[in-house]
Amino acid sequence: MPTSEQLKKQKQYQQYVKRITPSHSLPLNMTKAFFTGGLICTLGQWILNAAASLGADKETAGSWCSLLLILLSVILTGLNIYPEIGKFGGAGALVPITGFANSVAASAIEFQTEGQVFGIGCKIFTIAGPVILYGILSSWGLGIVYYILKLMGVIL
Amino acid sequence: MKPGIPAGTASIEFLQPVYIESAASITGQKEGQGPLGNLFDMVSEDPLFGTKTWEAAESTLQKETASLAIGKAGLTAPDIRMVFAGDLLAQTIASSFGIAEMDIPYYGLYGACSTMGEALSLGAMTVAAGYGEHVLCAASSHFATAEKEFRFPLGYGNQRPLSSTWTVTGSGACVLGSKPPVPEDQKHASPMRYKNGCAVITGITIGKLVDFGFKDSLNMGGCMAPAACSTIAQNLSDFGRTPKDYDAVFTGDLGMIGQQILLDLLSEKNIDLHSVHQDCGLMIYDNETQDTHSGGSGCGCSASVLAAAILPEIARGTWKRILFVPTGAMLSKVSYNEGESVPGIAHAVVIEHSEI
Amino acid sequence: MDYINAFWVGGAICALVQILLDKTKLLPGRVMVLLVCSGAVLSSIGLYQPLADYAGAGASVPLLGFGHLLWKGMKKAIDQQGILGLFTGGFTACSAGVSAALIFSWIASLIFRPKMKK
Missing domain, CATH: 3.40.47.40 (Stage V sporulation protein AD)
Known part of the structure; x- marks a missing residue:
């Protein structure tokens, strides 16, 4: 185990490295993220409106919106265009559902050389798996609380 | 002998x-x-x-x-x-x-x-x-x-x-x-030789793993610079040399940030490497136009730069004696996920110009 | 008007997450998990629905909306099926999105080859 003297030295070193390491300009990056994310959401809104005008109810329109955005993202990933969008937009490309689709498609395409089962099959979830697991788990946990509160009559 | x-x-x-x-x-x-x-x-x-x-x-x-x-x-x-x-x-x-x-x-x-x-x-x-x-x-x-x-x-x-x-x-x-490279004009060969000049290894310094508890694997320079510093200082003391005894000291892939850290760490030890230090990672790309951020890295970086840009100049006699110090960051996906730090290592090789 | 709301709300969520990416050492994968879980929590305490009503796709397209969707599905399933709903709600709600991502990506792996980054 490192002594407290060593730990202090390590901490000093980390602070020193942090000080001299340049970083991307945050306001600039935030602006790029704002426009990239905003545009993707606007496109989503357009799909929502188009589906609604064709007579879809709200939920169905929402499903179509996810579906088409995911399709678009997978195609752009295959054509090696989505990485460029991600490089430019940062969180603007990561946060929308298209970022989730990109992580699934990128893994599927990259690991095809390792076979259908252990390549694509396992590794397709490399980045997306945690999202699905913890999404399901957190909603399940919240569901239990909701269920108990309902039994107790706190929520009707 | x-x-x-x-x-x-x-x-x-x-x-x-x-x-x-x-x-x-x-x-x-x-x-x-x-x-x-x-x-x-x-x-x-x-x-x-x-x-x-x-x-x-x-x-x-x-x-x-x-x-x-x-x-x-x-x-x-x-x-x-x-x-x-x-x-x-x-x-x-x-x-x-x-x-x-x-x-x-x-x-x-x-x-x-x-x-x-x-x-x-x-x-x-x-x-x-x-x-x-x-x-x-x-x-x-x-x-x-x-x-x-x-x-x-x-x-x-x-x-x-x-x-x-x-x-x-x-x-x-x-x-x-163990023998000098064959003459240049030999058929089908283009050895590391310029007239009678060639490059020879005259010494090595074996690196130690240096761990500063640094964990950011996306800042390799920060992980490896302390190791480069340790090995270079060790080499100078083991051979009784000063930086002036080397025409150039090439680190492997510290990049811009690592280079600055190395120079700072060495100056703390009263070693001034400014005038002779070069980094293969900074030589191989033009960071401005090639969007490579801090520089190049990987074993292929120092290896290809050594073979293409450093050794021929030593054979020509442009440099009489150099120190080649490739640097490595020791990590795997598992060690990273398990929260381990990223220790660095650097091995130094003394390469000199020699006349046959 | 709904386009403007979707644009600025969606954009603002992304810009805020950018701070998280740049100022902390959180990797993209962790940020995605964080967003989905936060979305489910915000939705369950009733904060996300008003935002979704206001911003439309600006609230549903970001991964926070994925969490919102999961919670809505969970709540509906519990109301209808009780305990069993705890185990069907989540996947039912996100079935379209997850299936689409998996199926399209598998097809993409047949068509496209890995490429170098520029």
């Missing part, structure tokens, strides 16, 4: 020089477009090197570079007594699969990006001890295999921090020998 003597606490001085008979380098397209582009022996436009997978591509890259180095020395594969080679992949499969086809006794090495220093050190010791007349040392890295191994699939749209480096797609190989 003894082949070499221990110097100081971590170095070896070779009493008879170990000759670098030939050196070869092959890189990918991005490296070919960089400032050293026309110095590499070959630049492949196809990042897959004619194969189907990135891993096979790196194996082919290393095998071709090794064959080229053997050919340049005027030799064939059976003349090579043994090969020391390594790469960045898990279980060093790029080297194993690449070198396997050559049917040469093989030691696989893993020293992260310091592998070329490790290979040259072991190769020089072997030759000096008389265990082989010709020994091959090689290292390679590939951008795509490294991304897959350590980071994300390539199609994933992420932003790289400014501290990150770009893994060089490239390989460098040298043939070491």
Whole structure:
């Protein structure tokens, strides 16, 4: 185990490295993220409106919106265009559902050389798996609380 | 007569020089477009090197570079007594699969990006001890295999921090020998020789693992600079030299941030390396126009720059004595996920100009 | 008007997450997990629905909306099926998105080859 003297030295070193390491300009990056994310959401809104005008109810329109955005993202990933969008937009490309689709498609395409089962099959979830697991788990946990509160009559 | 003597606490001085008979380098397209582009022996436009997978591509890259180095020395594969080679992949499969086809006794090495220093050190010791007349040392890295191994699939749209480096797609190989390289005008050979000048290894300093508890694997310079500092200071003290005794000191792939840290750390020890320090990672790309952020990295970085840009100048006599210090960051996906820090290592090789 | 709301709300969520990416050492994968879980929590305490009503796709397209969707599905399933709903709600709600991502990506792996980053 490192002594407290060593730990202090390590901490000093980390602070020193942090000080001299340049970083991307945050306001600039935030602006790029704002426009990239905003545009993707606007496109989503357009799909929502188009589906609604064709007579879809709200939920169905929402499903179509996810579906088409995911399709678009997978195609752009295959054509090696989505990485460029991600490089430019940062969180603007990561946060929308298209970022989730990109992580699934990128893994599927990259690991095809390792076979259908252990390549694509396992590794397709490399980045997306945690999202699905913890999404399901957190909603399940919240569901239990909701269920108990309902039994107790706190929520009707 | 003894082949070499221990110097100081971590170095070896070779009493008879170990000759670098030939050196070869092959890189990918991005490296070919960089400032050293026309110095590499070959630049492949196809990042897959004619194969189907990135891993096979790196194996082919290393095998071709090794064959080229053997050919340049005027030799064939059976003349090579043994090969020391390594790469960045898990279980060093790029080297194993690449070198396997050559049917040469093989030691696989893993020293992260310091592998070329490790290979040259072991190769020089072997030759000096008389265990082989010709020994091959090689290292390679590939951008795509490294991304897959350590980071994300390539199609994933992420932003790289400014501290990150770009893994060089490239390989460098040298043939070491106990006799001087064959004359330049010999048929089918282009040895590491300029008139009577050639490059020889006269000493090595073996690196220690240096752990400053640094955990940011996207800031390799910060992980490796303390190791480079330790090895360089050790080398100077073991050989009783000052930075003035070297015409240049080349670190492997510290990048912009690592370079600054190294110079700062050394000046704390009252060693001023400013005037002689260069970094292979900063030489291979133009960071401004090639969007490589802090510089190049990977075993292929220092190996290809050594073969293409450093050794020929030593043979010519531009530099009389240099220190080659490739640096490596020791981590795996598992150690990273388990919250371990990233220790660094650096091996130093003293290379001098010699007249035959 | 709904386009403007979607644009600025969606953009603002992304810009805020950018701070998280740049100022902390959180990797993209962790940020995605964080967003989905936060979305489910915000939705369950009733904060996300008003935002979704206001911003439309600006609230549903970001991964926070994925969490919102999961919670809505969970709540509906519990109301209808009780305890069993705890185990059917989540996947039912996100079935379209997850299936689409998996199926399209598998097809993409047949068509496209891995490429170098520029």
